[in-house]
Amino acid sequence: MRHPAVILFAMLLPLGLAACGEPEDTGPGRPVAHRREAFKSILRAFEPIGVSLRADKYAPDRIIAMAEQLNRVKDGPWGYFTPGSDYPPSRATAKVWSEREQFEAGRRAFSAATESLLAAAAARDEARVRAAYEVLEATCRDCHKVYKR
Template sequence: MRYPTILIAALISLTLTACSEPQDTRPGQPVDHRRAAFKKILLAFEPMGIQLREKQYKADRFIVQAKELAKLKDGPWQYFGTDTNYPPTHATAKVWSEADHFEADRQAFLQAIDRLVLAAESGEEKQVATAYEAVHDSCRKCHKTFKQ
């Protein structure tokens, strides 16, 4: 009876391993670094959205969060080298084949964050909400084109 249990456990383990993403084994692990940088951006950005969606806007807290986001905004871009289109990336080949378009979207994202910081400094919730949505839209636009 013990044999089938071990066999089932082994099959489950193999199945889970087969479903996992490949590791970034390239020198410097650029895909892992850019994904980690994007995750930091998301972790800084999402609490602001929660404040706005749940009607818990606190201007003093929001400005701190917006400035933290601004510090992180340049993090991932250095890791989009020409030789970084390999698994486990979620970037599409368009990042490299449409580099000018990708750069324009990147610039729009950076500028939207700068406008968010300015709006946060104003303390006006409506202005902040509009600027937050602009950052969110820039993320969504880029993901739609350049992320799998």
């Protein structure tokens, strides 16, 4: 028979871990929650392309579909970076608001790179798709270095 303390610990552990979660977005209009969901939509379209390319399993029809989806959702998060929306659970740094022009330039670079990936995918040129994916990935990485905690 197991020791009662072990059983109690096993039962309480999930509750304790749940309490350690991020705070809920309770701000007016929930901009943090909306932009995070929009970024997740971007990732759901972007990541399968990278998985396919990293696994050397170029699937042009699937990549076209994902690139089209990515192009549809690419503008989702940006309108939710509103003044005063830098509260938890936001992971945005203060530079999003203090360096607004640079942040906007990063958004434009992301948008252009998304369109380039879609054009490369539509051309069914694997080398072009790989190059466009790398450029797009770099726009994400560069923005996250400065504007995400």
